[in-house]
Amino acid sequence: MRRAALAALLSHWRARPLQLAMLVVGLALATALWSGVQAINAEARASYAEAAATLGQDRLARLVPADAAHIDEADFVALRRAGWRVAPVLEGRMRLGGERVTVMGIDPLTAPPQAGLAALTEGDGLAGFTTPPGRGFAAPETAAELAAADLEIAPARGIAPGIVIVDIGIAQTLLDAPGRLSHLQVHPDQPAARADLAAVAPHLEQRPPDDAGELARLTDSFHLNLTAFGFLSFAVGLFIVHSAVGLAFEQRRPVFRTLRALGLPGRSLMVLLVAELAALALLAGALGVALGYGVAAVLMPGVAATLGGLYGAEVAGSVVLRPEWWLSGLAIALGGTLAAAARDLWRTARLPVLAAARPRAWALISERRLALQLGAAVVLALVAVVLARVGGGLIAGFTMLGALLLAAALALPVLLYAVLRAAQALARGPVAQWFWADTRQQLPGLSLALMALLLALAANIGVGTMVSSFRLTFTGWLDQRLAAELYVTARSDAEAEAIRDWLAPRTEAVLPIWYVEGELAGRPGRVYSVADHGTYRDHWPLIDAGDAPWERVAAGEGVLVNEQLARAAGLWSGDGRLDLPGGPELPVVGVYSDYGNPQPQAMLGLDSFTRHYPDAPQRQHGVRAPPGAVPDLAAGLRDRFDLPAPNVTDQAEAKRISLAVFERTFTVTRALNVLTLGVAGVALLASLVTLSGMRLAQLAPVWAAGLGRARLARLELWRALALAGFTALAALPVGLVLAWVLLAVINVEAFGWRLPMHVFPADWVRLGALALVTGALAAAAPALRLARIAPAQLVKVFAHER
Amino acid sequence: MLLEIDRVEKSYATGDGMLPVLRGVSLGLEAGRSLALTGESGSGKSTLLHLAAGLDAPDAGAIRVHGRDIAGLGDTARAALRRDTIGLVFQQFNLIPSLDAGANLAFQARLAGRHDAALVRDLAGRLGLADFLRRYPEQLSGGQQQRVAIGRALAARPALVLADEPTGNLDEATGDAVLDLMLALVAEQGAGLLLVTHSPRLAARCDARAVLRAGRVA
Incomplete structure (x- = not known):
């Protein structure tokens, strides 16, 4: 019985292959964007986990300096003598063979077995590893990239990309950090009789194993952003599914009724319908996951570059097919389909056997429904307003965004209904009146697709405004911030001193850019030195400042902090005080913008800096010189000191690098936006194609009354253009509010900086045109079909016999 | 001659090949006259009416309205003819x-550029629709909808009225009333009426009658 019933149900799709194709394509696209984003996130997180697991950091406790930038080797010796089984590690970023890498120096003799070094140094590997010039180990892809490095790098498994492991002595030479250590790894088995840590090294503290990894925490906001946009794309896709399933259920109501009348139990009917939906979801889900793999593979290099540029995170630029996201992709497709079909399944379960089918009613307007929809939109808008006023945190920000977008989507059909009604009232000719009235009648059938288009357009306007505002602010800020004409990085402190001496008589000023790493308000950050020079006073914009901030910083009476730190720790001029790592607590005298940097940062007067951090590397400098003299200076520096090209950078190059990092940051978001607009276009096409099959009964009388097929087809095209145009107009304010939320709430929470909002009307015009093209493309096929339809097809509407 | 149907043939494609529906039908209708077309189901009545309206084209033969053959007209010209x-x-x-x-x-009157508000008001009154003009079709009964359809056809003062079972969905009393009204209005406007019906009783009220049997005039 069930087999026969299933055959009857499936025959619906055999007769309507286009409707079936639209349903599968909609769901596949939605799943593709969602699973693509998940694949990117999973790949990046796998890289973080691998980085966290390097040298067993995820399993071993560590001794770190309580408030200083590094540990002295003497501490290590003292602890070993006091019975502590610890192993030294020195970690630092440097350029090796033209690539920026993280060098990790370890001592193979004292390293705990959990560090997993045995495979690296076994056999004759140990001598080659520890004896100068030494040998490094890196992930195969990193080793291949470093083929041109002076150091021999051997490929090894189990090391995260971008990390080179060398002997501690070699690392101290490479990083020019003699006698220094970053932290000490603690063996899990410690002798009971060892001395108390506070007695041997009171300035060190023990930290538990870091199983999540610093990078995973740092990049959480980035991945949350991606997930949110992936979810938006998925939601837009679900609009298609909801629309297609809703129509299919309504069309098949007579079949349901007949099957029930012929003796199929209601429960069996539901089982068959759920099984049918599940099969469709799994088919489309599998297609979607495969497509998502393609999306992820295309976007991954951009994401890897962004994560590297923003967070220094090394992420593999390729995607591996992982079973977990195959499964999660199929699960989200299945869950999404059942959620989109829930209302129709519920209605079918409660369908009286004798209920009449009303496929046309599916497309008829109900003012009561519109009123309910408007009510829901108002409630959601209020939720967004409440969250904007009292909510805090990124989750609240995204919830607000979700409520806002959903409210706008729900309000759209109501708004369009009112606009079309007004247009009908203003129309004069019979064709114009019919056009607007008929367009209004199409609204319920098209509203889901138009809501999807609204969401896609609003997301495009919002994200576009955010990115363009950011770019405008960022380039202006870069022009001010990169005031020095030339930037020079020496390979050692001694070389830096020689460079300073060489530059002094040839330039207007040599400004030290020295820094130490350490914890600022509980998060890893940097303290920079700032010289007492007019360059800073004249060029560095402060977004918050007390009296004479630069003078107070120069006198060592206060610090400047970046906006991220100020917002995260509530440190503003006036009453904010910052506890410097290994240094004093100083009042905050000003706050500066620091776009593109997710980490906290502080600036200390040069004298105070060298006093508190005498061991800080002193290698990087900004050089003030007449612009015309810069090329000769750069060439002279390279010749005189044999400096590699990346170590001498002029202002234009520094800006180019910064802007490239910036552009990459939003590549993925922009790509997702374009894809979302594509999904919305498919939604519109799906709805128009589906409706065109039901439209004949409405169009035939008008045709019979004397409007030719070609004219009717043109009017169908105009109808789609009008609806897409109105939707684009409605999307504009929604997009601008979205941009405001992104700039004033999400960015502040995610990255710690707030940007002024700028508007770009030319972008709106371009997007409006894109919306019209989307509408025209979606309507083209149904309109063409109508223009070419055989009169016999239209006559069938009237013919009840021949 | 208002309408002249001359040896018209029409077939439809089916799964089993071509199905002939009309096999050389010839008829004529003068202005101011009414002609009832009757016949069994499947005899080709509606097909003939659709061909006469220019909704479809014959395979062979000629259909002339006011002496002009409409069979060879393009879509736009046929739309204009209907309008x-x-x-x-x-x-x-x-x-x-x-x-x-x-x-x-x-x-349709507005579409044809012959809208006469007084005539529409008069028609609405005589058709008993004056109180329902703001209602949408779905809010009207079958009888009311059919009266609107008749009013729509007559408000444009057409030369030829083609009616396909106009009372087929109405009860006998309402059907009679609707037909009375239609015949009266057609007569007043001097139009010709081709009425397709199953009912010999209704057919008898027309000026002439033709019976279609297996695609031919019996």
Whole structure:
């Protein structure tokens, strides 16, 4: 019985292959964007986990300096003598063979077995590893990239990309950090009789194993952003599914009724319908996951570059097919389909056997429904307003965004209904009146697709405004911030001193850019030195400042902090005080913008800096010189000191690098936006194609009354253009509010900086045109079909016999 | 001659090959006269009416309206013919669901550029629709919808009214009333009426009668 019933149900799709194709394509696209984003996130997180697991950091406790930038080797010796089984590690970023890498120096003799070094140094590997010039180990892809490095790098498994492991002595030479250590790894088995840590090294503290990894925490906001946009794309896709399933259920109501009348139990009917939906979801889900793999593979290099540029995170630029996201992709497709079909399944379960089918009613307007929809939109808008006023945190920000977008989507059909009604009232000719009235009648059938288009357009306007505002602010800020004409990085402190001496008589000023790493308000950050020079006073914009901030910083009476730190720790001029790592607590005298940097940062007067951090590397400098003299200076520096090209950078190059990092940051978001607009276009096409099959009964009388097929087809095209145009107009304010939320709430929470909002009307015009093209493309096929339809097809509407 | 149907043939493709529906039908209708077309189901009555309206084209033969052969006309010209010369009344009413009864009533007259508000008001009154003009088709009964369809066809003062079972969905009393009204209005306007019906009783009320049997005039 069930087999026969299933055959009857499936025959619906055999007769309507286009409707079936639209349903599968909609769901596949939605799943593709969602699973693509998940694949990117999973790949990046796998890289973080691998980085966290390097040298067993995820399993071993560590001794770190309580408030200083590094540990002295003497501490290590003292602890070993006091019975502590610890192993030294020195970690630092440097350029090796033209690539920026993280060098990790370890001592193979004292390293705990959990560090997993045995495979690296076994056999004759140990001598080659520890004896100068030494040998490094890196992930195969990193080793291949470093083929041109002076150091021999051997490929090894189990090391995260971008990390080179060398002997501690070699690392101290490479990083020019003699006698220094970053932290000490603690063996899990410690002798009971060892001395108390506070007695041997009171300035060190023990930290538990870091199983999540610093990078995973740092990049959480980035991945949350991606997930949110992936979810938006998925939601837009679900609009298609909801629309297609809703129509299919309504069309098949007579079949349901007949099957029930012929003796199929209601429960069996539901089982068959759920099984049918599940099969469709799994088919489309599998297609979607495969497509998502393609999306992820295309976007991954951009994401890897962004994560590297923003967070220094090394992420593999390729995607591996992982079973977990195959499964999660199929699960989200299945869950999404059942959620989109829930209302129709519920209605079918409660369908009286004798209920009449009303496929046309599916497309008829109900003012009561519109009123309910408007009510829901108002409630959601209020939720967004409440969250904007009292909510805090990124989750609240995204919830607000979700409520806002959903409210706008729900309000759209109501708004369009009112606009079309007004247009009908203003129309004069019979064709114009019919056009607007008929367009209004199409609204319920098209509203889901138009809501999807609204969401896609609003997301495009919002994200576009955010990115363009950011770019405008960022380039202006870069022009001010990169005031020095030339930037020079020496390979050692001694070389830096020689460079300073060489530059002094040839330039207007040599400004030290020295820094130490350490914890600022509980998060890893940097303290920079700032010289007492007019360059800073004249060029560095402060977004918050007390009296004479630069003078107070120069006198060592206060610090400047970046906006991220100020917002995260509530440190503003006036009453904010910052506890410097290994240094004093100083009042905050000003706050500066620091776009593109997710980490906290502080600036200390040069004298105070060298006093508190005498061991800080002193290698990087900004050089003030007449612009015309810069090329000769750069060439002279390279010749005189044999400096590699990346170590001498002029202002234009520094800006180019910064802007490239910036552009990459939003590549993925922009790509997702374009894809979302594509999904919305498919939604519109799906709805128009589906409706065109039901439209004949409405169009035939008008045709019979004397409007030719070609004219009717043109009017169908105009109808789609009008609806897409109105939707684009409605999307504009929604997009601008979205941009405001992104700039004033999400960015502040995610990255710690707030940007002024700028508007770009030319972008709106371009997007409006894109919306019209989307509408025209979606309507083209149904309109063409109508223009070419055989009169016999239209006559069938009237013919009840021949 | 208002309408002249001359040896018209028409077939439809089916799964088993071509199915001939009309096999050389010839008929004529003068202005101011009414002709009832009767016959069994499947005899080709509706097909003939659709061909006469220019909704479809014959395979062979000629259909002339006011002496002009419409069989060879293009889509636009046939649309113009329907708009300007013909009033159609369908069994299923086929009103425009997005327009209210008033707008439906005036629709074809406005399309033809012959809208006469006084005539529409008069028709609405005589058809008993004056109180329902703001209602949409779905809010009207079958009888009311059919009266709107008749009003729509006549408001444009067409030369030829083609009605396909106009009372087929109505009870006998309402059907009689609707037909009375239609015959009276057609007579007043001097139009020709081709009425497709199953009912010998209704057919008897027309000036002439033709019976179709297996695609031929019996």
